[in-house]
Amino acid sequence: MTRTRTLRIDRIACTGQGLCAELLPELIDLDEWGYPIAGDPAVPDRLRTHARRAVAACPRLALHTDDDPA
Template sequence: MAMTRTLRVDRVACTGRGLCAELLPELIDLDEWGYPVLENSTVPDRLRGHARRAVAACPRLALHTDEV
């Protein structure tokens, strides 16, 4: 059975710095205040490495990946 990786944002921890959207613009947009908006939380295989890098770079540890 194949695992699907999804992104999740901890809205309480996030301070809207926007680094995640810079590193993963294919999946993350920013709202008018600079907070991330996930149009689709499923991470395609081709972007898994970029998603891991964005999660690791989050200064507030507010971005997470989950396997479903």
């Protein structure tokens, strides 16, 4: 069974510091107030390591990855 990793942003916990967009610009943009926007939540295999680093670096623990069965 193949698993797809998806990216989730907890908008309540996020304070808009923007570190996630700096570490994972391929998947995360910032809105006009500095809060993250993830267009497609699917994390490609080539970006999994970067996604894990961005999740670990989030100062508010507002960024998460989940494995979903494909």
